[in-house]
Amino acid sequence: MxxxxxxxxxxxxxxxxxxxxxxxxxxxxxxxxxxxxxxxxxxxxxxxxxxxxxxxxxxxxxxxxxxxxxxxxxxxxxxxxxxxxxxxxxxxxxxxxxxRQYKDKPVPKEEIEAVLEAMRYAPSASNEQNWEYMVFTDRKQIQTFSKKVTSVIELTHKLVSNKIISNVFIWGNTRKLVKDPSFLYSMGNLIKKVEEGKDPIFFNAPCVIVLHSPVYGNMAGCDSGIALTHGMLAAQSRGLGTCWIGIAQETVQRIKKLAKWLGIPKGRKVWGVMILGYPKxxxxxxxxxxxxxxxxx
Ligand SMILES: Cc1cc2nc3c(=O)[nH]c(=O)nc-3n(C[C@H](O)[C@H](O)[C@H](O)COP(=O)(O)O)c2cc1C
Ligand code: SF4
Ligand code: SF4
Missing domain, CATH: 3.30.70.20 (Alpha-Beta Plaits)
Structure with a gap:
């Protein structure tokens, strides 16, 4: 399309x-x-x-x-x-x-639990059901999380915009990606939004759900994807909206300090980050x- x-x-x-x-x-x-x-x-x-x-x-x-x-x-x-x-x-x-546009209205705990309950019934490889969730509803904490993600993006943007670094230290597909004008534009646009006081990571959603599970076989990511999808569909039936935030997920996966700040236990990995709130x-x-x-x- x-x-x-x-x-x-x-x-x-x-x-x-x-x-x-x-x-x-x-x-x-x-x-x-x-x-x-x-x-x-x-x-x-x-x-x-x-x-x-x-x-x-x-x-x-x-x-x-x-x-x-x-x-x-x-x-x-x-x-x-x-x-x-x-x-x-x-x-x-x-x-x-x-x-990606939410009302300034908190999601009651029982509504969040209803969404998580739908995730509980997702299928999983060997019926492992290894998911654990962290639920953020404190606006300040969500803002801090967002800022931590954007500071990594800002640093990455600075590095890849430097011709010497991108020509000498970055190879193969990653070099192709960082030289792609749409990639550079998207990063620059995201940074501009942060400077304008917007939240281009969590879109001011009142709730952020982080899913983590142990690293087992090749199935943990699949299991997590299905669980979050169940949650997305259930959320909609309660009048709630969602968005999977891959950019936060990838940043937590790459930056150990951020996983530590979140309190992800050792041996577990973040497989999904989803925002939840009332759509505007x-x-x-x-x-x-x-x-x-x-x-x-
Ligand atoms: C694994 C995954 C990661 C995603 N990461 C982001 C993200 O970081 N930021 C964002 O705004 N949307 C993100 N999305 C939402 C997609 O952009 C969206 O699903 C796609 O454009 C189709 O739109 P729809 O979900 O409304 O059908 C993600 C979706 C998935 C499934
Ligand atoms: S990115 Fe913008 S222009 Fe492109 S399909 Fe989405 S809303 Fe439309
Ligand atoms: S009518 Fe509104 S939504 Fe449709 S193209 Fe014009 S500005 Fe965009």
Whole structure:
């Protein structure tokens, strides 16, 4: 799926897509030829668009032009999964979105427990059920966690922006990655948001859940992914939104000091970080996905 642009005839300039676009590649520009004096444009010189589809999922007037995709599915009329016919399951699955805008409203403990309870019923290799969770609800602690992650990103950005370091000390695929303009843009944009006082890691969510488990075989990551997915779907049925925060997970995995600050016991590894809260946005349809790649044998 590729965003092509915005149909200015259909666009009411409500700004919902601008608010929702994490890499900030949609903005309002001055345009004297337009009766409103401004125009909303998709402007992405570094190809930083993550193809999340949130702009087209939120636009009330279907003004976002995109290509190479199946039609979207409207997510209205989603029921609670009581009788669970396939169509209901699919409605719930399609209606889930990663939420990056939250109300300033704490999540009650029993709601968090309800989400964790759904995770408890996830399948796991050899039925290990080795997950343990850390739940952060203290705003100051969440801010400190976010700052610790961003300081690692700032340092990494400084290092990879240095030509000598990136040409001499970084090789192979990592060098390819750090020279990718969209990677450098995304890092720079994240740092800019921090300077503006925003939280581009946890998006001011009132709850952060860290999942850790022992390092066993190759299955621990899979088990954790399934558990968090259960939690995501359960959260949605309680009116809660979630987003998996891989950037925090990777940083904790790389930086031992941060794992220590979190209090991750020795021999255990963080396999997932998820935020939870009441969404400030409502998506109207599911963005398209890549077609299934199947080889029938
Ligand atoms: C393993 C994993 C890591 C992710 N890491 C991040 C992250 O660090 N920050 C973020 O804003 N979104 C993150 N996401 C959310 C994805 O960007 C999102 O799932 C994708 O764009 C599709 O959008 P949807 O979840 O609304 O369908 C992550 C998702 C997964 C599954
Ligand atoms: S969400 Fe749609 S109508 Fe609103 S500014 Fe974006 S393109 Fe225009
Ligand atoms: S698909 Fe996502 S990243 Fe790309 S322009 Fe739309 S909201 Fe922004």
């Amino acid at each position: 590729q965003i092509k642009g915005i149909d200015i005839e259909k666009c009411t300039q409500c700004g919902a897509c601008i608010q929702e676009c994490a890499p900030d590649v949609i903005s309002k520009f001055v345009d004297e030829t337009n009766p409103k004096g401004t125009v909303v444009k998709y402007d992405d010189p570094y190809d930083a668009c993550s193809r999340c589809g949130h702009c087209l999922a939120i636009c009330p007037t279907e003004a976002i032009d995109y290509s190479d995709a199946e039609p979207t599915f409207a997510s209205e009329g989603v029921k609670k999964p009581q009788d669970v016919p396939y169509s209901t399951i699919m409605e719930i699955i399609r209606a889930r979105r990663s939420i 946005v409502k998506f109207l349809r599911a963005p398209p996905r890549k077609p299934l790649a199947i080889e029938w044998k």
